[in-house]
Amino acid sequence: METQIQKKRIFSGIQPTGKLTLGNYIGALRNFNILQDEYDCVYSIVDLHALTVRQNPTELRQACLRTMATFLASGLDPEKNIIYFQSQVAAHAELAWVLNCFTYMGEMSRMTQFKDKSAKHADNINCGLFTYPVLMAADILLYQADLVPIGADQKQHLEICRDIAGRFNAIYGDVFTIPDGYFPKVGARVMSLQEPTRKMSKSDPEETYIAMLDEPDVIRRKIRRAVTDSENSVAYDPDNRPGVANLMSILSALSGQTLDQIAAEYGDLGYGKFKDAVADCIIATLEPIQKRYAEISADKAYLQQVMDSGRERASAIAHRTMLKVRKKLGIAPWKL
Ligand code: ATP
């Protein structure tokens, strides 16, 4: 008899806010591609998380479709991976409520993303922003994920997810799989091109990030203008020379060269030549993705089909977890 080996499950999410950046690609999307053969993968476009910041409905809709098309263009196969919109599976909001009742205010107020985002949106520090990590925990736990590919900025959120799951399991038995993080070896935190001590973020101004869909001349211009220093030598010293270190990490992540090899090759050639090499490498990586993006985003019927099938397959898994959770908690449906 043929024995089927159960693959381990991966879950990750990306917010449909703005344009996906090179940071999202190196920190997350590229790993999604590497992992798709070995694991059973579920990738969510987390539109409910995006609502923690005020959104324009038309722009949100466009960003949702753009994100889905970028996932597919980057090489994710919708047959092998479940790709879907978070808001289409009601169980996310349902489990988030349950987990809210197992999470402490003190835990949430320590979250650095909450502190950063509250400073950025001081006029709208809403409860959703505060409990954002609980919804993220619900995302992951609903699918019983073993591994979560994310950038370094999400480490703290994953730890909270593990804590909440452990707390729930300690009371009710083995309900949730406790997930591990999966981080890129290089490029887990791609930094802003203008303020290289802050992470590159798609909700910051244009010149601080490379968008995955930026045209080659835009990429060249942004890299040329990237903040470095006055030393004019290429050496890896992230504490004292974060701008150069960031460009070196980007080149290393995309080309496969080590930081030492990059320092040896570009050490004394000057920043001009080094920056050209970084821009060339980014353009060569993104160009094929951009070509596929143009084809895929024009094919609305295909996008609709991926969206519908993703919703159905995701719902089936989420439903099974929710039945288990409901039974443990003592809430309906019961058999009378
Ligand atoms: P926003 O600026 O809207 O908060 P973001 O750019 O941080 O968004 P997310 O959708 O929140 O992007 O993140 C999607 C994934 O990309 C996460 O796994 C996150 O860790 C990763 N990621 C985001 N920014 C970077 C970065 N600068 N370097 C590496 N990984 C990143």
Ligand code: LTN
């Ligand atoms: N919080 C993440 C996005 C996100 C996510 C998830 C990532 C929401 N749900 C589940 C991994 C797993 C962010 O802000 N980057």
